[in-house]
Amino acid sequence: MNLFAIVRVGIRSGLIVGIVAVFIVLIGMVQTFAKRYLTGDLTLSMVILLAFGLAAGALAARQVTKSSPHLGHKVLAAGISGLITGVMLAALLFVISQVSLRDVLVNATPEMVTALSLGLPLSSAALTLVGMTVATAVIAVLYGLAPPRLRRALLEGLMAVILVGLFWEAIIGLDVSRLVMKFLGVKAGKVLPLPGAIGLLVVVGLATYLLRARPHLNTTPTRPKSSSAWRYISLVLIAGALAALPFAVGLFWSQTLTTIGLFTLMGLGLNIVVGMAGLLDLGYVAFYAIGAYALALFSSPASSLGLGLPFWVALPIALIFAAISGILLGIPVLRLRGDYLAIVTLGFGEIIRVLALSDVLKPYIGGPQGIMETPPPYFFGIQLSDPRYLYYLILAACLVVVFISLRLNDSRIGRAWIAVREDEDVAQAMGINLVAAKLMAFAIGASFAGVGGAIFAARQGAIFPMDFTLFVSINVLCLIIIGGMGSIPGVITGAFFLIGLPEVLREVDEYRILAYGAGLVIMMLVRPEGLLPSARRRLELHETEAEEGVAYGTR
Amino acid sequence: MAVVSQEAQVRRAATMQLSFNRIVLWVVGLGVAVLVVWRIAGTAAQGLYGPDVWLMQTLNGLVQGSMYALVALGYTMVYGILLMINFAHGEIFMIGAMSGYFVLNGFHQSGFLATNPVPALLITFLVGMGVPPIVGVLLERIAYRPLRRAPRLVPLICAIGASFFLQQAVRLLFGIRTKVYPTVAVLSGAWTVSVGEREVRIQHMSVLIIVITIILMVALYLLVRKTKIGKAMRAVAEDKEAAALMGIDVDRVIMVTFAIGAILAGAAGVMWGLWYKQVIHTVGFIPGIKAFTSAVLGGIGNIPGAMMGGLFLGLVEAIAPTALDISTQLKDVISFGLLVIVLIFRPSGILGEVLTGKKA
Numbered sequence: 001m002n003l004f005a006i007v008r009v010g011i012r013s014g015l016i017v018g019i020v021a022v023f024i025v026l027i028g029m030v031q032t033f034a035k036r037y038l039t040g041d042l043t044l045s046m047v048i049l050l051a052f053g054l055a056a057g058a059l060a061a062r063q064v065t066k067s068s069p070h071l072g073h074k075v076l077a078a079g080i081s082g083l084i085t086g087v088m089l090a091a092l093l094f095v096i097s098q099v100s101l102r103d104v105l106v107n108a109t110p111e112m113v114t115a116l117s118l119g120l121p122l123s124s125a126a127l128t129l130v131g132m133t134v135a136t137a138v139i140a141v142l143y144g145l146a147p148p149r150l151r152r153a154l155l156e157g158l159m160a161v162i163l164v165g166l167f168w169e170a171i172i173g174l175d176v177s178r179l180v181m182k183f184l185g186v187k188a189g190k191v192l193p194l195p196g197a198i199g200l201l202v203v204v205g206l207a208t209y210l211l212r213a214r215p216h217l218n219t220t221p222t223r224p225k226s227s228s229a230w231r232y233i234s235l236v237l238i239a240g241a242l243a244a245l246p247f248a249v250g251l252f253w254s255q256t257l258t259t260i261g262l263f264t265l266m267g268l269g270l271n272i273v274v275g276m277a278g279l280l281d282l283g284y285v286a287f288y289a290i291g292a293y294a295l296a297l298f299s300s301p302a303s304s305l306g307l308g309l310p311f312w313v314a315l316p317i318a319l320i321f322a323a324i325s326g327i328l329l330g331i332p333v334l335r336l337r338g339d340y341l342a343i344v345t346l347g348f349g350e351i352i353r354v355l356a357l358s359d360v361l362k363p364y365i366g367g368p369q370g371i372m373e374t375p376p377p378y379f380f381g382i383q384l385s386d387p388r389y390l391y392y393l394i395l396a397a398c399l400v401v402v403f404i405s406l407r408l409n410d411s412r413i414g415r416a417w418i419a420v421r422e423d424e425d426v427a428q429a430m431g432i433n434l435v436a437a438k439l440m441a442f443a444i445g446a447s448f449a450g451v452g453g454a455i456f457a458a459r460q461g462a463i464f465p466m467d468f469t470l471f472v473s474i475n476v477l478c479l480i481i482i483g484g485m486g487s488i489p490g491v492i493t494g495a496f497f498l499i500g501l502p503e504v505l506r507e508v509d510e511y512r513i514l515a516y517g518a519g520l521v522i523m524m525l526v527r528p529e530g531l532l533p534s535a536r537r538r539l540e541l542h543e544t545e546a547e548e549g550v551a552y553g554t555r
Numbered sequence: 556m557a558v559v560s561q562e563a564q565v566r567r568a569a570t571m572q573l574s575f576n577r578i579v580l581w582v583v584g585l586g587v588a589v590l591v592v593w594r595i596a597g598t599a600a601q602g603l604y605g606p607d608v609w610l611m612q613t614l615n616g617l618v619q620g621s622m623y624a625l626v627a628l629g630y631t632m633v634y635g636i637l638l639m640i641n642f643a644h645g646e647i648f649m650i651g652a653m654s655g656y657f658v659l660n661g662f663h664q665s666g667f668l669a670t671n672p673v674p675a676l677l678i679t680f681l682v683g684m685g686v687p688p689i690v691g692v693l694l695e696r697i698a699y700r701p702l703r704r705a706p707r708l709v710p711l712i713c714a715i716g717a718s719f720f721l722q723q724a725v726r727l728l729f730g731i732r733t734k735v736y737p738t739v740a741v742l743s744g745a746w747t748v749s750v751g752e753r754e755v756r757i758q759h760m761s762v763l764i765i766v767i768t769i770i771l772m773v774a775l776y777l778l779v780r781k782t783k784i785g786k787a788m789r790a791v792a793e794d795k796e797a798a799a800l801m802g803i804d805v806d807r808v809i810m811v812t813f814a815i816g817a818i819l820a821g822a823a824g825v826m827w828g829l830w831y832k833q834v835i836h837t838v839g840f841i842p843g844i845k846a847f848t849s850a851v852l853g854g855i856g857n858i859p860g861a862m863m864g865g866l867f868l869g870l871v872e873a874i875a876p877t878a879l880d881i882s883t884q885l886k887d888v889i890s891f892g893l894l895v896i897v898l899i900f901r902p903s904g905i906l907g908e909v910l911t912g913k914k915a
Binding site: 023026027028104105106107274278280282331332333335336338339340342343344346347348350351354355357358359360474477478481510511513514516517518519520521523524525528 | 844892
């Protein structure tokens, strides 16, 4: 590889990372996170700036490695790449500090200048930015040289510091940590102290280094064959921990947990429709809305029906309503191809929302004012309005749904769904009743969402059409895709990360949908089977990739 | 023998399923048709609206339909070649509208728009049609090209993600505030035509929109039919491997297809801004679905079909709420309902889908 090619690689990767970096700065991420301290004086925005240099270096080094093992080449390419990224950032800083672009780019404010310049005067700030990116780019190369075991240890240590640092306020705010601190007689500050961070890095790093003798990045740990027993044991353990959770974490986090639980319910339902039967439903929020409205109509004394039925009577009604609407949606779309189905269901979701908002149905379901006074559920005389109690109701619903999903997964109908997903014609030729299989998927998926919606209505005490936007559908779709389509642990993990994280980091909320969009794209490009894929799904997707002999450009 | 009878059984079961399904669908369809005819007859009998109202609505429908048609062309061309719904195409349209806004607003504030309205408008259209293809081509290169051989749901989900990403990127970069297109003095006039005793105002803007749409459509037609790249596009849509064997650079053709679709969507975006005045980052979502509906109405993959489908949908949306005597709030419900009905009863569209046997 000649020098010219190396320089070109450096420039190319520097430009790519630089453009991404400028974009991230311009959407205001750096200034938003300037107040979020990780540890000591280190803010999240500084970490983001450092990450730009690391990315520039890593990208350049990876491309050079393909053709040249020489260390000097890598360092050169990474240095150039980091230099270009740094210069682009410095140029951006210079431009926004001199010219007011606020009329067009709303985030190009003085706060952005402050956050980018790290409080330094302009010229030295520009130099610092460039120097910092070059240095971090070279560090990225050196990191790549380290033995895998050390790399892994360092990575996990850093991840631990970042996670604990980010969630520090949340962690010290838990009921259980308050008790521990009271017991030890210590007081925690608002930020993870620097010695603590270093200690954490060392401990986690050492533990990883010693425990993980062989690193297996991206490979699945080989479990013993008797994995189903292991799975049930771990499920029981998790359930035990879950039971103690609300009182350990306190009121606010219990509320968050109930939200996570509701999305888990929906995720598991959509998992059946999309993950198992392969029917991409983008209007899934409609069933959630139908469940919520059905419960509100039947249980609220203020609704147009005015029945005021108790929760436990209205819940099955809501479930049945949702299941029937699932079948009603299913019948017309039975013959549609996958992508048409997506658009039609999207339209269906919008129709439900428009109808709920419109004047036509206003006398019955209240139009934009929604339905008020949905009563909380009672359980043997205990009112379940406190999120810590409501949590158990949602947990129970989730457990039932997980159980049903697990049983369906291995059942005849579950295998029929997978066959339908893979090839409808072949499935039909094998004797699978397509109509029954698809309608069953829609009905079961819809009824899960209906239960979720019903509990949501009871939790909120009032429902409005604005609670049921397309973003709910996208949220649910995103969590099952990032978790792993067709995989039940994947769905639950996805719900925890995608719903829990924005609740904890309020600043993230601004970037939530952007991140979901980017997440979907990146997952599809890099790991379409999801983070915790089901075994079957992973095999399928990698089998397709392995078929190199397939004719050019066809599916 | 046993094998044969089993096969026969399977076939019989399959036909029974389908026929049952069909019967249910036709009953529902008939019901809808009867309802529509009954409502229209009711409105006609009441005679609430004179010919002027209908003429006005038809004109509005044509303007609206022109924009749908231009966006629909992008959907249909990409579908014809890649068999993929470019879900993010609505956002490409929005980016066109946004870029047009920034240019026109700049001209408005500097006073250039007042002194030289025609060059200002021309530059607005050029930028509005110039930025979207950059985004469209990048989108194809980054998000879609690596997935061409992936299972069908994978690129679709990727496109949905890209759509939300673009929408939010615009929101975060340019702010959540609604952008109001400045009024263009040259275009705000109207001709008045008398219909019976009443008068109908025909806005200059509506004529301009329809004329530009016709010009763009003719240009597209000539491009696809008469030029070398058009021939290559048709060849790639027909059979990618064979086209590649004939020496056609398939990647380049796909890139050009995305660029052309984005240019047309960008033009529609600027027109949308000029016509409705307000643009916001979510402006592409509903028109995107409507334009997709138009593409399906005309038969997806079929270029003249998309043009007709767009105009048809625009007309239906403008006329149906009046004709059926229902609230305009339900305009969207009508077009989605139409989409569902067409997909069920004639999935190949009104003019027929242009797909070779193996693709369907």
